[in-house]
Amino acid sequence: MNLLPVTDADLNAYADGQLASSRVAAVEEAFARDPALAARVADAKRHNAELRDALDSWLADPIPERLLAAAAGPVKSAPGSARRWIAAAFAVAAALALGLGTGWYTRDLELERAGTPTTFTRQAALTHALYAADVNRPVEVWAPEEKRLVTWLSKRLGFPVAAPDLNSAGFALVGGRLVAGHQNPTALFMYENGDKQRLSLQVRKQPVDGGEVAFRYAVENGVGVFYWIEDNCSYALSGNLDRPQLLSIGRVVYGQLAALEAASKN
Amino acid sequence: MAVLADPPLPQPDLLAAIPRLRRYARVLTGDINRADDLVQETLARAWEKRRLWAAGSDLRAWLFTIMHNVFVNQRALARREKLQVSLDGGGDAEDAWQIPVRAAQYTRVELSELMQHVGRLPADQREVLLLAAVEELRYEEIAIALGIPIGTVMSRLSRAREKLRNAFADAPAGAAPLKVVK
Numbered sequence: 001m002n003l004l005p006v007t008d009a010d011l012n013a014y015a016d017g018q019l020a021s022s023r024v025a026a027v028e029e030a031f032a033r034d035p036a037l038a039a040r041v042a043d044a045k046r047h048n049a050e051l052r053d054a055l056d057s058w059l060a061d062p063i064p065e066r067l068l069a070a071a072a073g074p075v076k077s078a079p080g081s082a083r084r085w086i087a088a089a090f091a092v093a094a095a096l097a098l099g100l101g102t103g104w105y106t107r108d109l110e111l112e113r114a115g116t117p118t119t120f121t122r123q124a125a126l127t128h129a130l131y132a133a134d135v136n137r138p139v140e141v142w143a144p145e146e147k148r149l150v151t152w153l154s155k156r157l158g159f160p161v162a163a164p165d166l167n168s169a170g171f172a173l174v175g176g177r178l179v180a181g182h183q184n185p186t187a188l189f190m191y192e193n194g195d196k197q198r199l200s201l202q203v204r205k206q207p208v209d210g211g212e213v214a215f216r217y218a219v220e221n222g223v224g225v226f227y228w229i230e231d232n233c234s235y236a237l238s239g240n241l242d243r244p245q246l247l248s249i250g251r252v253v254y255g256q257l258a259a260l261e262a263a264s265k266n
Numbered sequence: 267m268a269v270l271a272d273p274p275l276p277q278p279d280l281l282a283a284i285p286r287l288r289r290y291a292r293v294l295t296g297d298i299n300r301a302d303d304l305v306q307e308t309l310a311r312a313w314e315k316r317r318l319w320a321a322g323s324d325l326r327a328w329l330f331t332i333m334h335n336v337f338v339n340q341r342a343l344a345r346r347e348k349l350q351v352s353l354d355g356g357g358d359a360e361d362a363w364q365i366p367v368r369a370a371q372y373t374r375v376e377l378s379e380l381m382q383h384v385g386r387l388p389a390d391q392r393e394v395l396l397l398a399a400v401e402e403l404r405y406e407e408i409a410i411a412l413g414i415p416i417g418t419v420m421s422r423l424s425r426a427r428e429k430l431r432n433a434f435a436d437a438p439a440g441a442a443p444l445k446v447v448k
Binding site for chain 2: 071
């Protein structure tokens with residue numbers, strides 16, 4: 001046991017759970033000798049818990065757009081809409097990131113606000129599971145013909161789509177296909193990493209009025225789906241990956257879509 | 267494919283930090299709008315100075331550092347302005363500090379009392395207490411964030427806790443929760 005006399009610093013560290021394990025016995029022995037010390041630490045611990053209790057609820061407050069825009073960083077001469085797009089992408093990322101740390105309260109709030117059809121995540125997960133499991137024919141048009149794929153899908157969807165480059169995240173484009181959607185056709189891009197894990201990005205026009213951003217992370221049948229709406233388009237990133245992995249890939253996707261959007265508006 | 271030029275900050279981490287930055291800013295400033303101004307300024311500085319962030323190190327602790335510096339600078343500026351207006355020394359900004367809460371957040375009188383006591387702590391002690399108790403940063407991280415020696419972190423924390431204890435002990439009998447009678 002470390003027998004140095006117990007200091008204020010020891011007591012604080014004990015209350016904050018930061019005391020070196022070699023000192024714990026000495027401090028606890030001091031509590032036994034002096035109940036006043038024990039009471040002090042009990043007060044400190046109770047105050048900590050009460051402060052956290054009171055202040056944790058603030059973490060779920062929706063983040064104002066100006067802060068999302070500030071978090072997106074300086075955008076050089078971006079037109080308003082591109083900036084808004086980026087802020088929106090960040091709202092999505094914020095929701096996911098926040099969810100990682102503090103639970104999912106905002107998810108449902110946002111979902112309710114935008115009236116999102118919750119079935120899309122399920123549909124995206126099922127579609128992903130169906131094609132990702134198909135070893136030989138996961139896609140209709142393969143990556144070497146990416147240009148033709150993108151042209152075809154853009155034409156069928158009625159707006160330009162692009163396959164984000166996820167090589168930086170270790171996922172190479174396998175190819176893509178057109179899949180049936182609820183009211184509108186959906187474009188599916190499939191990716192694969194060195195471990196043969198697959199993920200898909202599905203894009204479709206949003207059938208309902210999607211003026212607002214909505215985001216959702218869900219696990220459907222074991223498939224993680226990160227889903228959001230922007231500018232009347234729905235996006236679903238699906239894969240048998242854990243949340244942090246899907247999050248980091250989601251980050252790459254937003255970055256690229258935002259950059260593309262900004263470029264197209266310039 | 268074009269991606270944003272300069273090495274960006276890791277955005278999910280940045281976004282994940284915002285609710286905590288806002289919370290800390292609210293506690294620092296005692297005002298929701300001023301808090302968001304502070305967070306906005308902090309984020310802008312973080313982007314400006316992103317080259318100074320050592321990739322892989324704790325982004326949240328670094329953001330708290332920036333926020334602390336911005337806050338200290340703003341306060342110094344406000345004091346100077348105030349001094350030009352009046353030299354009477356009354357009405358220090360800290361006197362006006364008030365935790366902005368929605369009434370529903372408190373079901374226990376005791377708790378809002380604690381928040382009031384925290385609000386009366388000097389800002390430097392309040393900062394350390396909040397970073398340790400609520401943000402649960404390591405003392406070493408707090409020292410770095412606030413740019414002070416770790417011994418100062420410990421002494422401020424001790425003083426903050428002593429004041430809280432005394433505040434409850436001094437509370438008028440009527441306002442205090444039931445006391446255990448030996």
